[in-house]
Amino acid sequence: MDGFEKFQTSIHQVSLGLIKPVTMQQEEELVEVIRNHLFKRKGPTVLLEKLSIQEQAFQKVFYGYIEIAHSLDSLQNVEIYIRRFPYSGTTVKKVRYLQFIIEAYLHEIYILNVRLISYLNSIVRIYKKTEYEGKAVSVSRIMSKSVSTALAGC
Numbered sequence: 001m002d003g004f005e006k007f008q009t010s011i012h013q014v015s016l017g018l019i020k021p022v023t024m025q026q027e028e029e030l031v032e033v034i035r036n037h038l039f040k041r042k043g044p045t046v047l048l049e050k051l052s053i054q055e056q057a058f059q060k061v062f063y064g065y066i067e068i069a070h071s072l073d074s075l076q077n078v079e080i081y082i083r084r085f086p087y088s089g090t091t092v093k094k095v096r097y098l099q100f101i102i103e104a105y106l107h108e109i110y111i112l113n114v115r116l117i118s119y120l121n122s123i124v125r126i127y128k129k130t131e132y133e134g135k136a137v138s139v140s141r142i143m144s145k146s147v148s149t150a151l152a153g154c
Helices: 003-018 022-041 053-083 094-125 133-151
Strands: none
Touching: 003 053, 053 094, 094 133
C-alpha cells in the first residue's frame, strides 16, 4: 500500500467516527438544502448545525483531500486521452489535439501543486496555537520543498 492509499484509508476510518446517524428531521433539512442548492431556489443552501472543532478540522482535511484526489484522477486520465484521437472526420488536427492534451496536463500539474501547498498550509492552520504547531510547521516546510522539487520539471 503506497502513502496515498494509506492516507485514503486513514481519512475513511476517521470519517466513520465523525459521521453521525441522520435523524428524520435532519434528513428533511438536508433534502431541502440539496434541492435549494441544485435548483438555485430560495431558502437555506447549507445546514446550520454547529460543528465541533474536531469536525471542522476534519472537514478542511477531507475537502483538501478530495481536491487533490480529483487532480490525481485528471492526471491519470491524460494517458487515456492521449491514446486515442476521437475527432476523425473533423477539422481538428492530431497535432492540435496533442498540444491541447499536453497543455491540459501542464495546467493540471499547476493546479495539483497549488492544491498541495494550500493543503499543507491548511494543516498548519489547524494546529496553530496547539502543542503540535511547531511540528506541523516543520513537516509542512519539508513537504512543501518535496512538492516543489517533484513538480519542478513538469
